[in-house]
Amino acid sequence: MSADPRRQVPRTDTLLAEPALAAAAERLGRELVKAAVQEVQQQVRAGAVAPGAAVAAVLAGLPPTPGSLRPVLNATGVLVHTNLGRAPLSPAAVEAVTAASGTTDVELDLSTGRRGPRGEAAISALLAAVPAAEAAIVVNNCAAALALVATALGGELVLARGELVEIGDGFRIPELLAATGARLREVGTTNRVTLDDYLAAVGDSTGAVLKVHPSNFVVRGFTRAVPVAELAGALAGRGVPLVADVGSGLLRPHPVLPEEPDLQTTLADGADLVLASGDKLLGGPQAGLVLGRAALVQRLRRHPLYRALRVDKTTLAALEATLRGPLPPVQQMLAADAAVLRRRAEALAARLTAGGIDAEAVDSEARVGGGGAPEHPLPSAAVALPAGYAEALRAGSPPVVGYVAGDRTLLDLRSLPAAADDALAAAVLAVAGEVA
Incomplete structure (x- = not known):
């Protein structure tokens, strides 16, 4: 009679007392390691793992961190990919977040020992980057910025019908505004709005005139819109704020994106407040940026809702480091030279071909993503593989996300730094045997 397998x-x-697993419990938490131990015990009972290999099996099954989010190689060619966390933080921002993760002087004046202004250094960096702004505040995303503006300014919001937009995941601007209690006064038609449309709608009950950049779509043909400068000039002296949501977070005009609105120009053209995201073309952490006239910004800052929407110390630290530090990854991707990208693709394709993989360097088109510059492709280069690689690469370690075009998987290099090329090649080689 064989021995009872349960005794083995x-x-x-x-197992938990084993030095390697005890160290893992210190790093990952006892409950997570215990759950992995129990899983391996079941495998031992089933005969899938030898008793003497249990410790190694537990270690092999443990995640690198207690969290479930995994680093991913973004080879989609979408620079600001919402599903992949939008802008990757710069090394300077990561270092700043680490420094701010403990106790900090985020709201303490160390020279006096008294309470100090929260996020003063980050706000100072933002104002230095956008000199047309008198003041600024930071909230947790651009939708929060819009909700705060609608709530604090109150009254009726005058908005062109063609700017009642829906963005990702079914999120609709008019529904957000209505949820704040604001009343919407729609003007113009879907494709055309004139200055007279706006002026006819402005009255004693108007809280603000709002312009929303469509971001992720373009209407062409028989169209008309009113530029910020023209609208600001007509509203001058009426006491009605002009608020512009430019969305993408471009600080100043960029030669690669000539039609994308930026904060500096929009304010210089006469907007009283401008709103934008921090984790798109700015290249920083998720945040909603509000810049403009000091009196209006202070009105927002003193509103009770601001307390619910303000950002934490790590976001402030990352934002400041992004603004003051070296060029962040998203802006490096924007500035990438197509010829350099092509040489990278050719070198990678040669390495993979030498490893027995059907790989080819091809020209491709990248995109800004995140709702920015929807009709402005960026010349790029990619490594083309058989279509079956897409799924295998997503399941690999680290996961690689490309895209399928026809019968090929394309790994676009504009959305990846050159420093990731070795990791990309290794990931492709590691899954080659799994692809039919």
């Missing part, structure tokens, strides 16, 4: 299963406390 290592005890839970015995």
Whole structure:
């Protein structure tokens, strides 16, 4: 009679006492390691793992961190990919977040020992980057910025019908505004709005005139819109704020994106407040930026809702480092030279071909993403593989996300730094045997 297999299963406390697993419990938490131990014990009972290999099996099954989010190689060619966390932080921002993760002087004046202004250094960096702004505040995303403006300014919001937009995941601007209690006064038609449309709608009950950049779509043909400068000039002296949501977070005009609105120009053209995201073309952490006239910004800052929407110390630290530090990854991707990208693709394709993989360097088109510059492709280069690689690469370690075009998987290099080329090649080689 064979021995009862249950007697061969290592005890839970015995396994947890093993030095390697005890160290893992210190790093990852006892409950997570215990759950991995229990999983391996079941495998020992089933005969899938030898009792003597239990510790190694537990270690192999443990995640690198207690969190479930995994680093991913973005080879989609979409620079600001919402599903992949939008802008990757710069090394300077990551270092700043680490420094701010403990106790900090975020709201303490160390020279006096008294309470100090929250996020003063980040606001100072933002104002230095956008000199047309008198003041600024930061909230947790651009939708929060819009909700705060609508709530604090109150009254009726005058908005062109063609700017009642829907963005990702079914999020609709008019529904957000209505949820704040604001009343919407729609003007113009879907494709055309004139200055007279706006002026006819402005009255004693108007809280603000709002312009929303469509971001992720373009209407062409028989169209008309009113530029910020023209609208600001007509509203001058009426006491009605002009608020512009430019969305993408471009600080100043960029030669690669000549039609994308930027904060500096929009304010210089006469907008009283401008709103934008921090984690798109700015290249920083998720945040909603509000810049403009000091009196209006202070009105927002003193509103009770601001307390619910303000950002934490790590976001402030990352934002300041992004603004003051070296060029962040998204802006480096924007500035990438197509010829350099092509040489990278050719070198990678040669490495993979030498490894027995059907790989080819091809020209491609990248995109800004995140709702920015929807009709402005960026010349790029990619490594083309058989279509079956897409799924295998997503399941690999690290996961690689490309896209399928026809019968090929394309790994676009504009959305990846050159420093990731070795990791990309290794990831492709690692899954080659799984692809039919």
